[in-house]
Amino acid sequence: MRSRLAMLLRGFGVAGVLALTACAGVQTTQSGAIGINRTQYMSSMVPESQLRQEAETQYEQVIAQARTQGKLDRNASQVKRVQTITNKLVAQAGIFRPEAVNWPWEVHVISSDEVNAWCMPGGKIAVYTGLLDKIKPTDAELAAVLGHEIAHALREHARERVSQQMVTNVGLTILAAVTGSKATADLGSSLTSVMFTLPNSREHETEADRMGVELAARAGYDPRAAVTLWQKMAQAGGGGQPEFLSTHPSPASRSADLQQAAAQVMPLYEAARR
Template sequence: MSLFSRMLGAAALAAVAVLSGCAGVNTTQSGSIGVNRTQYMSSMVPEAQLVQEAGQQYSQIIDEARKQKALDRDANLVARVNAITKRLVAQVGVFRPDAASWDWEVHVLSVDEVNAWCMPGGKMAVYTGLVNQIKPTDAELAAIMGHEMAHALREHARERVSQQMVTNIGLSVLAIATGSSAASDLGGQLSNVMFTLPNSRTHETEADRMGVELAARAGYDPRAAVTLWQKMGAAAGGKAPPEFMSTHPSAETRINELQQASAQVMPLYEAAIKK
């Protein structure tokens, strides 16, 4: 059999592996904002296993920050972040009831980078560079944290790891035909999607919309997501936005979408502040 024929056969096997290895799911309820895209998750990336791996990586990050005396140094900022997180977590059940019982945790890391993130299972961090450079109001900080929490609720990391894993199956099958080899591990894949690769436009849009609703339900003005992005654009000075907020369309497009989303959930915000 020729090399070309072997590669065609390998490609066919890879396609079968991809199709059989993923199942269509919807990790969250749609909420008022209407996020209901079907997602495809690989059976090779169980949710529980990814959450466990995330917890281990988070512990390592926190331990390292503690050793470097970069963990929760500003008591007032820590209290502020915790208060906002508590109000947002109280609203996660609207998207997925099981998330209310997640072991949510947040820390402030003294890092100059403009960044914040939320791992699978609810392990979060906010960098002081974000607060010092953007100077967000509480509502703007809620928009950031709600956005990051939405990534976890929607299991975007698991979805992206699934995509990488099934792609690696195809590459491995092709490697057999070409005589090369390839291997990967779940922990490395999670680290890659969490801290190296930018989020896709679809994931960013979903996180924007869900984050706006979480903030509104928690009693934070959802329009702050718009002013936040305007500050992000100003801070970037025409350069690319921070990695954790990366996206393909222009800032203007994103602002327009956030304006529409915030208007959609304004009744939720108005109801929340009347309670």
Template sequence: MHKTTLRRTFALGLVSTAVVLGGCAAVQTTDSGAIGVERTQYMSSMVSEEALQQEAAQQYSSLLSQAKAKGALDRDAAQTKRVQIISQRLIKQAGVFRPDAASWNWDVHVLSSDEVNAWCMPGGKIAVYTGLIARIKPTDDELAAVIGHEMAHALREHSREQVSQQMVTNMGLSVLSAVTGVGATADLGGALTNVMFTLPNSRTHETEADRIGVELAARAGYDPRAAVTLWQKMGALGGSSAPPEILSTHPSAASRIADLTEAANKVLPLYQQARK
């Protein structure tokens, strides 16, 4: 490479790095809880909590409309009621981690799909797939572990954290477009879709969701030790073939089971207190 070009590329790289680093601010989305989740997160000013929740609400509404049109929305009334009752008990405990979650417009539905999956979008938009219920056959305690885990992703704003990283990266890449002629656009809706349904959560995010989910379940009166049996079932379901979608990037390894066991034991007194 010519020295002038090299220097120019290096300079632009420094500018891009500065843009990325300068585009995020340190935040603490949740209180630590008894489980002790205290990692400082970094969010871009370009991705506000309100904007992402609004985008999530729109996408969620669209997904529900599509499911309803296909006859795949809350098809089994008893099954839907079960999921909603468990979810509501967990939602009542969300304030332990962030009081403002009490004002979220939480919504819970069951979607008919063979996928073994569940998710919670920003702002508390929850969906559980019938494939998970049919194939895992979870107890109420195990189902609480699933839903609590997904709620934890929303409480910690993991989607916003990932979208922030995407947005500031695009912002940095736009600097390079002056040289390459290729621009980068910031599409909040597309970024949220990628984060929710395409890109994997990091191991850090998964561990935080595991731990917070276990505490939510315990405080709601569900046995936190069920998280261990749940993820064991998930891992066994995959066998030698591809794992369930919910585990596609994070199989239930021995280290995860060990961490869940430790976390469950830590919050066991909360469960025992809730059961009195």
């Protein structure tokens, strides 16, 4: 009897996986001058609106905690600088995704020694003072960082990764039903994992690099600053390296790719400066 039940559950599990985790091919952004054309696959289990709502909730929690700890937006000049650069980049986001210009964008500076910045789905951004104080980026270099993070949001890299994780979790849940063990699949924990624990894939990082360079150029920031920015990032922390660099190619490979991308969008930068 138990063997027959297991066989039925396995059969149901296969059908369930196919039904619940069906992934559709989408183009989240237009290609831009830089030419981002990869088809992405999103699970029906991870609706864009639901993920954005979860992202907004988590962002509010992070901001509330920083405010309670006295770590939120402590330096007015830093905050103004970050907001000014962010606004210029967001104004160019429509090149890749027209509706993104109207997203409820928000950016705060959090006092932390960590050399990091991130952008949640839907445009919720945080910059840590460790990035500003240790790297000491120029405005153009800071635009490269923020453009990179904004590109992740425009491209819905988090949703793509959560889709992959949820598909895996459903498979584990079905296996658990057959074996009698426990497994769960939760959208909120999956988002937390891909945003703050698991590193981005090399493919996602490369796309964000290239899109970020174009956003910066169109906003009037020298795209070549991305090269010097990532060189500074590679040198930060002595023997260690910031979260940004956890899965990317070697500094030499990254510099070569960024130099090529910067050269490609230089006409956009020159036009923006006129």
